[in-house]
Structures are given as C-alpha cells and as structure tokens.
Amino acid sequence: MIHENGQEVCNHGSERTSHHSEKLKNNLITRLNRIEGQIRGIKGMVEKDVYCDDILNQIAAVQSALNAVGRLLLEGHMRSCVIERIQEGDHEVIDELLKTMNKLMK
Template identity: 50%
Template sequence: MEQKERCVCRRKHREAPEERGMMNRLNRIEGQIRGIKAMVENERYCVDILIQVAAVQAALNSFSKVLLEHHIKSCVVDDIKSGDSDATVEELCRLLQKLMR
C-alpha cells in the first residue's frame, strides 16, 4: 500500500466547549509567561523565577496531554475508520517520538 503524504495544512474543527477550554488554558499560560517576564524585569530572585518556569512547563504539558487525547479520540479514530490506518499510525508514532524528547 502506497503511503499517502500528509499535508501540513490540515485543519481540525473543534466544538465550542473544546475550543473554549483550550483557549482558557492558553490564556492562563500566556499570563504566566508575562508574569515571568515581569519577574525578570523586576530583578526577582532566580529560584522564584525558576519555580514559575516549572509551573508554565507543567501547564504546557497538561495542555499537550489534553490536546493529544482529543487528537487520538477524533482525528486518529476518524482516519482509521476511513481506511487510512497505516499513515495515521505512522504519523502518531512520529508525533509521540517528538513529544517524548
């Protein structure tokens, strides 16, 4: 079976509750980043900044887990049902390798 090349411009419609939840998480992360920037500008102690950086990393990891779950339950399942299982599984494996670096 010939492997179909994936277009990097694929799109995904999200229902309003899912999109709203994702945007809320991203807005909180953005606020945390602005807070870290202010801490640097205000010459805050390194340890305090590092603790906030760890909090941002944890928030991004949490966002990624939720997004990955939605991706598997929707995009991956839909592609497999449409008969595109080989390419879909390969794409998912590549994604997981990148996420686990």
C-alpha cells in the first residue's frame, strides 16, 4: 500500500520493515553520509589535539544532524506505520511509539 506522501507503509507482521520512497531514502543516506564524515573529522581533530571548544562545537553539529534524521524517520513512521496499525485496531503501536520517542528525547 502506498501512502499519499509516496511512502509505502510498513509491514508489521512477523518481519517488520519500512519501505521509504526513493527520495526520502536518498535524503536520509545523504544526511547519514555527511554525519559519518563529520564523525571522521572529529576523530581527526582529537588526533591532532585541536582546541576542545572547536571539537565540542563539531559534536553539537553532529548531534543536531542526527536529530534531524531521527525527526524525518519519526514523521514518516507516524504518517504511515502508526496510522495503519491504529486503523487496523492495533493500539499497542501507541505504547511502542511512546517508548521510541522517550529514547529519542534522552
């Protein structure tokens, strides 16, 4: 089933998967590749004994970028998987979503 935003909805049987649109998947991969590069950069900064405040600023940038990826995934999840499962009468998805959101907000 395809959601109106172009994202296929998640299966929630024995194998849980998510099928993102190619546009969203490419966006997420691009962001994650950038974050991966930032992490390598931070490692290099530590190895070169760069001033701590500069390293901490880079860590803050990585955390912000990772939070943005999490928000995109959460939005897609809520607009597809969660809605579908509620419509099917599976209200346990709310508890699952709340647990996930608590983990994201730590």
